[in-house]
Amino acid sequence: MPVVPRLLRIVLLGAAAVAVIAPATSANATPSPSDLQQQINQSSAALEKIVEQYNGIGEQLKATQTSIAALDAKMAPLQSQVDSAYANVSEIAAQAYKGGNPSSMALLLSDGTSGDLLSNLTTLNHIASAQQQQIQGYSQMKSQYDTEKTRLNTLLSQQQADQKNLADQKTKIEGDLANLMAMRKQAYGSATAAKPAPVAAPNIAGSAGVAVRYAYNAIGKPYVYAAAGPSSYDCSGLTMAAWAAAGKSLPHNAAMQWNQVAHISRSQLQAGDLVFYSNLGHVAIYVGNNQVIHAPQPGEYVKLSSVDMMSPYGYGRVR
Template identity: 75%
Template sequence: MPAIPRLLRAILLGAAAVAVLAPATAASADPSPSDVQQQIDQSSSALEKIVEQYNGVGEKLKATQAAADDLNAKMAPLQSQLDTAYASVGQIAATAYKGGAAKPMALLLSDGSPESLLGQLTSLNHLASVEQRQIQGYAQAKTQYDEQKKKLDDLLNQQRADQKSLADQKAKIEGDVANLMALRKRLLGSATATPPAKVAAPNIAGSAGAAVRFAYGVIGKPYVYAAAGPNGYDCSGLTMAAWRAAGRSLPHNAEMQWNQVAHISSGQLQPGDLVFYSGLGHVAIYVGNGQVIHAPQPGDYVKLASVNMMPPYGYGRVR
C-alpha cells in the first residue's frame, strides 16, 4: 500500500513540472518581428540565387533549342536531296538492268553507229557516278549533322534535368518563404511591405535615359520570381526589361548580364549602368545620385535604394 502514495506523488510532481515549463515554451513559440524579417531576408537571398540559376538554365535552354531548331531546318532539305539522289540512282539502275540488253541492241540497229551506242552507255555510267558522288557528299554531311544533333539532344536533356532540379529547390524555398510571410502577417498585420510612392524620373539623354525612365516607371510593381514584366519583376528581369525598352538585349540572368557588359569602376558609374551584388546573385540599375532601382525580394516592390545597400560585387556598362 505505501507504494501507491509514492506513485501518485511522482505523477503529481511530473504534472507540476510540465505545468511550469508550458508557459515558458508557449511564450517563446513566436519569434520577434525582427527575427521573422531576418529569416525572410535569409530565405529570400537563398531563393534569389536559385531563381537566378533557374533563369540562367532557361536562357541556355532557349539557346540550345534555337540551335537544335536551326540544325533541323538545315537537315530537312539535306534529307530531301539525299532521297532524290538515291531515287535517281535507283532509276538509273532500273534502266541499266531491267531490259537493258534489248535497248543497246535496238540503238545499234536503228542508228547503225557503234559510237552512238558507246556514247549512250558512257553517259549512263557518268550520270551514275555523278549521282554516286553526290550521295557520298550528302551522306557525309548528314553524318556530321546527326553527330551535332545527338550532342544538342544530350545537352537539351541535361539542361531540362537541371531546370527541373532547380524548380524543385525553388518550390521548397518558396514554401519556406510563404510560411515566413504568413508568420509575418500574423505578427505585423501584413505579409508585404508598404508599396513605395512613384518618383519622377530625372532627365537623362540617350539609351541610358530610356532604360532609367523605364525603371522609374515600374517603381511599386511587386517582386515576382523569374518575371520580366509587365506585372512584376525579379532583379535581372527588371534590368533586362529596362534595357530592352532602350533597344538593347540582355539575358534574364545576373551572371550572364555581368559577362555581357563592359566592367567599370565605381568612380565611372553613370545612370543606366548596372550594379551587381551578392556574388552575382543580385543586380540593380544605377539611376544617379548614389541610388539604384531594383527588385529586392518576395513581399517587396521595385524601389529606389542606396547603391551601397549591400557591398557591390562590381559595376557594368551595357554596350
C-alpha cells in the same frame, strides 16, 4: 529576449550549399520583429540564388532549342538534294536493267546496309561521278548532323532535369518563406512592405535614358520570382525588361548579364549601367546620384535604393 532556436535546412545547388533558416515552431518563444526580418532576408537571399539559377537554365534551354531548330532547318534542303540524287541513281539502275550488265545489277539489288549500298553503288560503272560525290557528301553531312543532334538532345534532357530539380528546391523554400511571411504579418500587421510612391524619372538622353525611365515607371510593381514585367519583376527580369525597352537584349539571369556587359569601375558609373551584388545573385540598374532601382525580395516592391544597400560585386555597361 529569449534566444530563438533555428533549424538549418541545406539546399544543394550544384556543388554549393545554401543554408536556409526555417521558421520557428509554435513550441518556441515568439521571435522579435528584427529576428523575423533577419530570417526573411536569409530565406529570400537563398531563394533568389535558386531563382536566378532557374532563370539561367531557362535561358540555356531556349538556346539549345534554337540550335536544334536551326539544325533541322539546315537538314531540310539537304534531304531534298539526296532524294534527287537517289532518284537519279534509280533512273540509271533502270537503264542498267534494260541494257546494262547483270553483275552491276547484282550489286545494286543485293541485301545490305545503307553503307553497303553506297559502297556497292560506287562500283557501278553506270553511275556518274557527280552522283557518287553527291551521295558521299550527303552521307558525311548526315553523319555530322546526327552527331550534333544527339549532343543537343542529350544537353536538352540534362537542362530539363536541372530545371525540374531547381523548381523542386524553389517550391520547398517558398513554403518556408510563406511561413515566415505569415509570422511577419503577425509581427508587423502586414506581410508586405509599404508600397513606394511613384518617382519622376530624370531627363537622361539616349538608350540609357529609355532604360532608366522604364525602371522608374516600374517603381511600386511587386517582386515576383522569375517575372519580367510588365506587372511584376524579379531582379534580372527588371534589368532585362528595362534594357529591352531601349532595344538591347539581355538574358534573364544576373550572372549571364554580367558575362554580357562591359565591366567598368565604380568611378565610371553612369545612369543605365548595371550594379551586381551577392556574388552575382542580384542585379540593379544605376539611375544616378548614388542610387539604383531594383526588385528586392518577396513582400517588397520595385524601389529606389542606395547603390551601397549591400556590397557591390561589380559594375557593368550594356553594349
